[in-house]
Amino acid sequence: MATEDELDRAFLALADPVRRTIVARLSRGSATVNELADLFPISKQAVSKHIQVLEQAGLVTRSRDAQRRPVHLAPERLEALTAWIDRYRLVREAQYRSLDALLGSSDPGAPPHHAPPDKEHPS
Template identity: 75%
Template sequence: MESDTQGPDTLDRAFMALADPVRRAMVARLSRGDATVNELAEPFAITKQAVSKHIQVLEHAGLVTRSRDAQRRPVHLDAAALERLTAWIDQYRLIAESRFRQLDQLLGAGIPHEEQTRKEEPK
């Protein structure tokens, strides 16, 4: 069993966080620089409480961190957390692609490849 360096369901929360268009837009905004709740709320027609919840989701997923500056609580994007996600995806993407290339070679390089729909023949 692979031990998770982070919590057991960190990936759950991280992917779930990115499954929402509002939170993805926040990530996009935060990639340009830190922002407060009010700044993040501006582009959206939802209440600030809802925005606060979205940020909490991102924070609990480990994608952002927060600090304190007087009343403001600037949100900061954690690039390393994003990298962990791409690392997970790429891990399996590369395995699948290498399998694909192997099959391609077996079939001959010149043949336009069909999707590998069956690889075993019934006995």
């Protein structure tokens, strides 16, 4: 499980649309900074800074392959974020299932809870 600080860094890193696009691209496979820079109308240096933020958040890693320095997605960190989100999603789904069961067990002849009861109008 990720610590609060790790979660903060990861979610802050993913708050930027450029960094989310980089993560989405890396989900299809590794890429160099130049390949990633081709996706954006910003400088290669700006893309490098975005990659550094993702790297500090533990969302990407870099390796050396001869002259190339490919950037790779770190799926284990994304799995930790997903696990954190799922913990709250599952609680909420259980609450909705309980509500559905409660509403489903009410008198089938009764009007739905959201509809106002019929009132007779005086003549």
